[in-house]
Amino acid sequence: MSLFRSTAIGCPSCGTDIAFEECDSVNADRRPDLRDEILAATFQSLACPACAKTVRMEPQFNYLEVGAGQWIAVFPGRMLPDYIEIEDAITEVFDTSYGARALPAAREIGADLDVRLVFGWPALVEKLVLRAAGLDDVTIELLKLDLMRRLPEVEMGPGRELRVTSVEADALNFNWLLTEAEVPMDGFAANRALYDAIADAPEPWAPIRAQLSDGPFVDMQKLFIGEGRAAAE
Known part of the structure; x- marks a missing residue:
């Protein structure tokens, strides 16, 4: 299975703490959508809620x-x-x-x-x-x-x-x-x-x-x- 754990990271632009689901493993057979996200450079990426800067783990x-x-x-x-x-x-x-x-x-x-x-x-x-x-x-x-x-x-x-x-x-x-x-x-x-x-x-x-x-x-x-x-x- 694909495993994630909850963590928090600081936005490199404004310092705001961002709640994040950090990945520990990807099973692309069961979750091909995660493979697609990796190829699209959107996996483990989100927008900071304070400054809207894209942050990637x-x-x-x-x-x-x-x-x-x-x-x-x-x-x-x-x-x-x-x-x-x-x-x-x-x-x-x-x-x-x-x-x-x-x-x-x-x-x-x-x-x-x-x-x-x-x-x-x-x-x-x-x-x-x-x-x-x-x-x-x-x-x-x-x-x-x-x-x-x-x-x-x-x-x-x-x-x-x-x-x-x-x-x-x-x-x-x-x-x-x-x-x-x-x-x-x-x-x-x-x-x-x-x-x-x-x-x-x-x-x-x-x-x-x-x-x-x-x-x-x-x-x-x-x-x-x-x-x-x-x-x-």
């Missing part, structure tokens, strides 16, 4: 959609530097719920789920958009790295991210964002053939694919943060 919940084969732990963008510790924590949660330490019926469901960790609303939306389009998220991260080679003037690093916002028959639409503020910057479209070229010839990309997929945080941003999981271990 930072995301920190688990997203489950068995029909799409997705289990996603969502955390605020500001927590991205701690991704290795968070990976370990959410792996424990999944193992207890649907993995090795779960009941047999739950393990059967978990066997068909891809486990992912994302930071921020745009990263969650991207995972949902890619799965709906039948695209592999690891290959998309490889494509982003390939695009960086083609766009050498782009300044990439912690605090900036590149997200797929929509998919067309022959194009992938991208947008640059500031991670913590989730502020969109420039957007562009990439030919779908660039994705297909990587998917059809995986061998040259194998080492970086292994690094990107060494944990549930499948995102090229991890390559710009520290020495990675191998060094941490």
Whole structure:
């Protein structure tokens, strides 16, 4: 089921306390309307009753959609530097719920789920958009790295991210964002053939694919943060 709890947050504009139903988990199979709200950027969002400023809660919940084969732990963008510790924590949660330490019926469901960790609303939306389009998220991260080679003037690093916002028959639409503020910057479209070229010839990309997929945080941003999981271990 989808779980919420009552809390209060301060309006960042006027300081008024706002009663809020904070999400702890989303079951999109039972509540597809919540998935639609996430994609529309209206989930966990409301207007301040005092100043009418739109306020959106930072995301920190688990997203489950068995029909799409997705289990996603969502955390605020500001927590991205701690991704290795968070990976370990959410792996424990999944193992207890649907993995090795779960009941047999739950393990059967978990066997068909891809486990992912994302930071921020745009990263969650991207995972949902890619799965709906039948695209592999690891290959998309490889494509982003390939695009960086083609766009050498782009300044990439912690605090900036590149997200797929929509998919067309022959194009992938991208947008640059500031991670913590989730502020969109420039957007562009990439030919779908660039994705297909990587998917059809995986061998040259194998080492970086292994690094990107060494944990549930499948995102090229991890390559710009520290020495990675191998060094941490």
